Amino acid sequence: MKHLDLTEGSVAKNLLLFAVPFLIANILQSLYGAVDLFVIGRYCTAASVAAVSTGTQVTQIVTSLVTGLTLGGTILIGQYMGCKDYEQVKRTIGTTLTVFLIVALILAALMLGFLRPLLTNLKTPEESFERTMQYVAICALGNPFICGYNAISAILRGYGDSTRPMMFVGIACVLNMILDFVFVRFFAMDVAGTALATVISQGVSMGIAVWYLKKSKFLFDFRLKNFRPDPETCKKLARVGIPISFQELIVRISFLYLMTVMNSCGVFAASVVGISSKYDVFAMLTATSMASALAAITAQNMGAGKPERARKSLWMGMGFALFVSVLFWLWAQLAPDTMLRVFTTDEQVVEAGIPFFRSCSYDYVLVTIVFCLNGYLNGRQKTVWTMVSCSAGALLVRIPMVWFFGTHFPEDLGMLGRIAPAVSGIMAVYTLFYVIYEGRTNRETGMVSH
Numbered sequence: 001m002k003h004l005d006l007t008e009g010s011v012a013k014n015l016l017l018f019a020v021p022f023l024i025a026n027i028l029q030s031l032y033g034a035v036d037l038f039v040i041g042r043y044c045t046a047a048s049v050a051a052v053s054t055g056t057q058v059t060q061i062v063t064s065l066v067t068g069l070t071l072g073g074t075i076l077i078g079q080y081m082g083c084k085d086y087e088q089v090k091r092t093i094g095t096t097l098t099v100f101l102i103v104a105l106i107l108a109a110l111m112l113g114f115l116r117p118l119l120t121n122l123k124t125p126e127e128s129f130e131r132t133m134q135y136v137a138i139c140a141l142g143n144p145f146i147c148g149y150n151a152i153s154a155i156l157r158g159y160g161d162s163t164r165p166m167m168f169v170g171i172a173c174v175l176n177m178i179l180d181f182v183f184v185r186f187f188a189m190d191v192a193g194t195a196l197a198t199v200i201s202q203g204v205s206m207g208i209a210v211w212y213l214k215k216s217k218f219l220f221d222f223r224l225k226n227f228r229p230d231p232e233t234c235k236k237l238a239r240v241g242i243p244i245s246f247q248e249l250i251v252r253i254s255f256l257y258l259m260t261v262m263n264s265c266g267v268f269a270a271s272v273v274g275i276s277s278k279y280d281v282f283a284m285l286t287a288t289s290m291a292s293a294l295a296a297i298t299a300q301n302m303g304a305g306k307p308e309r310a311r312k313s314l315w316m317g318m319g320f321a322l323f324v325s326v327l328f329w330l331w332a333q334l335a336p337d338t339m340l341r342v343f344t345t346d347e348q349v350v351e352a353g354i355p356f357f358r359s360c361s362y363d364y365v366l367v368t369i370v371f372c373l374n375g376y377l378n379g380r381q382k383t384v385w386t387m388v389s390c391s392a393g394a395l396l397v398r399i400p401m402v403w404f405f406g407t408h409f410p411e412d413l414g415m416l417g418r419i420a421p422a423v424s425g426i427m428a429v430y431t432l433f434y435v436i437y438e439g440r441t442n443r444e445t446g447m448v449s450h
Contacts, residue, residue: 006160006297007082007304011312018162019293019317025153025166026289028173030281036194037278039180041343044190046271049344051128051191053274055135057256058118062107062139064248066147069096069103070154071292072241075299075379076233077158082303086219088233093155093220095233097148104147111140122260135191142199149206152213157296159219164212172205243387244378254394254402261406261416272353272413275343276360283328283361287368290317291375298379310379314435318372325368332361355414362421369428373435385434393427 006014036056040048073096080088115136124132139146149172153165176197183193214222258273294317298310332339336357340350374386401419409415 006078006300007306007309011309012316015293015297015313015316018160018297019290019320021162021166022157022293023286023289025162025169026285026292027282028166028169030278030285031173031177034278034282035177035180036198037274037343039184040191040194041345043185046344046346046349047125047128048131048191049271049274050125051131051135052194053271053277054119054122054124054128055132055139055191055195056274056277057252058111058115058122058132058136059139061249061252061256062111062143062146064252065107065245066100066103066150068243068245068248069100069237069241070150071244071295071378072237072383073151074154074158074292074296075240075381076236077155078160078296078299078379079303081158081160082300089159090220090226091230092233092237094226095229095237096155097151098227098229099234099237100147100151101144104144107147108140108143111143112137115140122256131191135195138192138195138199142195142202145199145203145206149202149209152206152209155220157292158299160296160300162293162296164209168205168209168212171208172201175204176201240381240383243383247387247390250391250394254398257399258402258416258419261402271344271346271349272340272356275340275349275353276356276417278343279328279332279339279357280360280363283325283332283364284367284371286324287321287371290321291371291378293317294372294375295379298376299381302380310376314372314376317375318369321368321372322365325364329361329364332357332364336361352413355412356417359414359417360420362418363424366421366424366428370424370431373428373431376435377431389427389431389434393423397426398423 006018037049037052040052073092076092077089077096080086080092115133119129119132119136149168153168156162156165179197179200180194183189183197187193189196210222213220220226255277294314297313301307301310301313336354337350339357340353344350374390377383377386398419401422402416405412405415405419
């Protein structure tokens, strides 16, 4: 099966050939949540919008944990591909898939067991509480599909193939959109319909992915005997992936705390944050896509002993991502009301959301720098450093600021919206200094850091 060798040829060409399918796949994947919220906003009540908004924040905890492990698999496979160790590639694939199945089952049990107290602590509005319960419970039951789907995509990207994951997510996205309208508009299933649509579409996509890879003579043959975790590979996967999962979890918890504060302000404020979170995803898509691509590109080039090629990819990728994020920032500054009206017809939600959108949109630009730098560092297996960096930003800056402004200025959504860009600005400065300083030190000493 064909794949892209990221260690040879034009850096710019390889970056675009690998990153653009990444971007398209992430755009399609982001349409899941956007379509869910769009359909609910058009055919259901504000309470249902708040339920999907809060439920999405909860399910993203699972996504954040899975993201760390998937990126760990991508990085390890990328490094082994870079040094042409194909036996270790196969061993890593088998271990990754087995670990993901176990993790999926554990996460599903935890979500179902602690769902009610979690939503209570999040101060979920009473009128949307039971609907939020339905949404999260259905998504929890679909965890094996969600984890399996993400694992296969991560494996292929480490292998040097970002095109097929794009195809598989496209299938899931189209099916999800169709089922959303069928379940919500025609069967009147409300938020349960959106959750069910997501689970079914990802399950079908995962099944198609496995079938296709088996037919196309992929390096890994998906035989049962190969689904045995290798102890040494498990240790490496944990060493690379767990720090990323932990940092994603801490960051997600800090945003859940923001959701808790906004929920205490009522259903309209909760709706604003829910809508804003969808735009956060789209505005930062280029940055997140480029960060993931940079992790794989850096891993392969470090495995091949070409660190300068990896650094060149970093600066090129960051420049492209910044160009796109600035466009979204301009939209939020010039016409924030049009962004809100895409997802709601409630003028109270629009009025409450305008100051929040104008202030939080600065994060689109600042967080782009952080994402790209962290993607590069993750590809070099500097995941402990990025974990400490992101966790410090969340625990020492974001949560205290949310507490302070939420306590003293609970009705000032514009003030609350400034918290995210403040955190990202601080992180961008010290991460940039770290990358520049470390790179200069390595060149002076003649060392190649892995």
